[in-house]
Amino acid sequence: MNTQELFETFRDAAAHPKKQLDAYLAAGEKVVLTAPVYVPEEIIHAMGLVPMGAWGADLPLARSKEYFPAFICSIMQSILELGIRGEYDGASAIVIPSLCDSLKCLGENWKYAVPTIPFIPMTYPQNRWGEVGTAFTKAGYERVIADLEKATGAKFDEEKLTASIRVYNRHNDAMRRLAAALPRHPEVTARQRSDLFKSAFFMKKETHTALVEELLGQWGEGSQAGEKVPVMTTGILCDSPALLDIFDELGLRIVADDVAAESRQYRTDTPDGLAPLDALSEKFARMGLCSVLYHPKKERLEYIAKTAKEKGAKGVIVVLTKFCDPEEFDYPLLKKACSATGLPVALVEVDRQMEDFEQARTLLEAFKVMLV
Numbered sequence: 001m002n003t004q005e006l007f008e009t010f011r012d013a014a015a016h017p018k019k020q021l022d023a024y025l026a027a028g029e030k031v032v033l034t035a036p037v038y039v040p041e042e043i044i045h046a047m048g049l050v051p052m053g054a055w056g057a058d059l060p061l062a063r064s065k066e067y068f069p070a071f072i073c074s075i076m077q078s079i080l081e082l083g084i085r086g087e088y089d090g091a092s093a094i095v096i097p098s099l100c101d102s103l104k105c106l107g108e109n110w111k112y113a114v115p116t117i118p119f120i121p122m123t124y125p126q127n128r129w130g131e132v133g134t135a136f137t138k139a140g141y142e143r144v145i146a147d148l149e150k151a152t153g154a155k156f157d158e159e160k161l162t163a164s165i166r167v168y169n170r171h172n173d174a175m176r177r178l179a180a181a182l183p184r185h186p187e188v189t190a191r192q193r194s195d196l197f198k199s200a201f202f203m204k205k206e207t208h209t210a211l212v213e214e215l216l217g218q219w220g221e222g223s224q225a226g227e228k229v230p231v232m233t234t235g236i237l238c239d240s241p242a243l244l245d246i247f248d249e250l251g252l253r254i255v256a257d258d259v260a261a262e263s264r265q266y267r268t269d270t271p272d273g274l275a276p277l278d279a280l281s282e283k284f285a286r287m288g289l290c291s292v293l294y295h296p297k298k299e300r301l302e303y304i305a306k307t308a309k310e311k312g313a314k315g316v317i318v319v320l321t322k323f324c325d326p327e328e329f330d331y332p333l334l335k336k337a338c339s340a341t342g343l344p345v346a347l348v349e350v351d352r353q354m355e356d357f358e359q360a361r362t363l364l365e366a367f368k369v370m371l372v
């Protein structure tokens with residue numbers, strides 16, 4: 001494939017998850033949905049099942065409101081809405097981690113709203129370090145394995161998990177190299193950049209890794225040059241085509257991100273030298289720099305300011321999912337950390353139900369004027 005065809009493939013996968021799901025099912029594969037964030041996909045992969053991201057979609061919410069109050073995040077509401085509408089029909093189970101209060105509600109509501117797709121909880125500890133933390137995480141993984149065996153009939157095998165960990169570590173490496181190469185390619189639009197990350201949730205990791213490596217092989221060095229204004233994004237999700245088009249129309253170029261659905265996924269590898277389930281638990285202990293992962297010193301905030309500076313961003317754009325408590329709590333501290341290094345910050349509130357982004361356009365337009 002040439003570069004254009006590669007981008008078309010990423011776009012197709014990112015824009016049509018249902019098509020991917022139907023193709024897996026037609027090929028006789030069993031699919032397990034993975035809700036945000038940090039589901040141990042390696043376990044699902046090792047059991048011969050296809051993990052597939054369930055991050056919701058931009059759509060009007062109707063039925064999910066029967067289960068949720070209006071003031072809860074729309075990512076979760078839209079996952080439930082899609083489940084009720086039958087968009088995930090055919091999936092064998094959904095794994096939902098417990099990393100924020102809203103996600104805890106999603107699992108409980110899912111049981112009643114979508115009884116045809118079994119809900120499997122992944123209960124993570126907040127204090128994830130040391131013997132106690134990793135033992136708790138491991139017990140959570142063992143529970144997921146038992147539930148997956150019951151829901152799908154598939155069997156868990158430690159050796160296969162070792163092989164799957166290698167597949168995922170390789171994908172992490174490819175995605176980190178991709179993120180590092182993107183600032184040298186000003187020709188990549190904000191939407192194309194989003195497609196590169198979003199498609200990873202719906203494609204098999206081996207396939208996605210091969211495509212990303214092919215793209216990197218074709219790219220060569222690239223150059224920093226370009227007319228656009230470099231910025232860094234942060235938030236849980238930044239995939240709305242309407243918003244991304246505004247970035248492109250205004251000439252704002254994303255040179256780095258701290259987005260949960262993008263780079264945050266790929267920062268930590270599973271370490272070598274431990275039994276596979278212990279290694280996976282250790283990986284979770286080593287993760288950090290994320291609003292949903294407890295860290296008393298909040299190093300994440302300085303990390304964002306430092307990364308923005310290193311990558312040459314002139315400002316940080318916080319893409320805040322409405323009613324996302326973990327991100328809202330971090331925002332004042334993030335603003336302080338960025339101000340301390342002279343980095344301007346803009347806050348754009350987004351919602352999966354939003355159709356009109358003109359308010360965001362005005363804000364980003366004014367922000368760009370500040371940066372140039």
Ligand code: SF4
Nearest residue numbers: 073100102236321324
């Ligand atoms: S967007 Fe925020 S509130 Fe919603 S599921 Fe993610 S962390 Fe939780």
